Amino acid sequence: MIVEQMMNKNVLTLNPSNTIKEAVSILREKKIRHIPIVNEQGKVVGVVTDRDIKEAAPSNLLDGQNQELVETPLKEIMTKNPVLGHPLDFVEEVATIFYDQQIGCLPIVSGGKLVGIVTETDLLYKYIELTGAHQPGSQIEVRVPNKAGILFEVSKVFHDHHANVLSVLVYPDLQHESNKILVFRVQTMNPLEIIEDIRKEGFDVLWPNMPGMTT
């Protein structure tokens, strides 16, 4: 998936001369945490986050005290030259950027103009969709040897049972390096026969085990 398929295109922005007070009111009203700061040409020159504001000002900011402080222009507290993304970036890259740079939003720029924004929350939601957890299904976890062709052997069982697979994830097995854990979400309420057949193929199905007994 690429960024333009998931980015939010309705971006609320401010310019560098807007004040902390204005930023606070937008963050609160719109329940957002990041505001890109753009100049008159529409170029992104900074980002202001709820955290920037907390660091710049005490919490009683809006109670009428520190009048001078709340009138501070954003250019003084914003993160300048923020990391930017492009509509054709891969979503996986965005995740890596968030993780490496320890940031929570990525303004998306094309032709020098702001065209969208991707936040941690958007990314997390994509991840939920990826796991298939938002659709009715049963989760089946299978421990398999880490070698070629195994996914085919396991998924053959789903094919034989005419069961629709909603998602597949492959995890490393923390206990046995020579294995992997395949996690399937399958659109069925009765996975018992599928589980039995996967076991018959010689694979280890992880299913609710007595607590405290590791598999």
Added chain:
Amino acid sequence: MAKYAGNDNLKKHAVYVYSEDQLGYKFSDTHPFNQKRLTLTTDLLRKMKALSNEDIVPPRIATDEELLLAHDARYIDIVKKASNGEVTAAQTESFGIGTDDTPIFPNMHEASARLVGGTLTAVDYVMENKASHALNLGGGLHHGFRGRASGFCVYNDSSVAIKYIQEKYNARVLYIDTDAHHGDGVQWSFYEDPNVCTISIHETGRYLFPGTGNVSERGSGQGYGTSFNLPIDAFTEDDSFLELYSTAFREIAAFFKPDVIISQNGADAHYFDPLTHLYGTMKIYHEIPKLAHQLAHEFCDGKWIAVGGGGYDIWRVVPRAWSLLWMEMNDMELPQDALPSEWLAHWQKESPVPLIPTWMDPDNLYEAIPRKAEITEKNKQVLDKALYSIRSH
């Protein structure tokens, strides 16, 4: 005047919606959803002398207009075509039918509409004050979606019934679902409706179908705060199950102040159930209907409609559990001793497993669960999170 006194006498205490036609909802001989449960339960109640012909009313068939209260016209059309063999599984799969879970069977539209009609019959008896309580064990198909079958359910009788209650009787409905699977279809039908409150207690979606039913699913828009979910751990056992059920049901009823209670009584949280892992025993099936009954009298002038649901050990679990439900509904003292020997002798011949001869389960049904205290503690946290918004802090 005699005619007024006569009217009063006509009000029954409870009705049992049932006919053998309900057995027509049958996918195949090997499918885990098996309505033979209804035969076994009805026979057990008769042999207990707890059910007489006067108690039984036949279900009607829901009309298309009624089904449309909670289903799309396109979907109903596809079910009808599948029912008559006019379409193939390949054409219906995107509607969730013709799958391993919900295969096509002859007359599936009529059979499914009859289960819905049964719940509507139950609703009319209660809402028109012809009975205080009504039971339709053929209903409880809580996974049915607006435009799609799911998890053995074609039409969602509870969703249709709740809409029907709203339109015809303008009442506030509290729906409580104790099936081991999340009551997703009903929840999503009323997710934005502040006048319907849904509660579901179920095994967590970690492995179990449908995977939804997290504490954080609380409703949306106007309906925010009227969906409640209690996802409990595998190996929860009786005490923790009942602690959550009783506390949540009571507090939510007091908060929501319903006009009528609909309880979905899936009997698949038992240790013997092949599909789930909650490790309940008959104790929960003694207690679940007691509280529903009590709260119906406390908040709803007795108005209580109960439906069936899941339950995949049809020999050892469902007949006992559902009989207790009917007996509780009729203020009978719940039996603890032996089942009628005639019933046992008759059905043991067919049962692939030895029947349990007593109403309660034998002691030491299964080995003690390690880490019980931690599971109980975790469930308790789920309870507190679920009720956070309605408790004063």
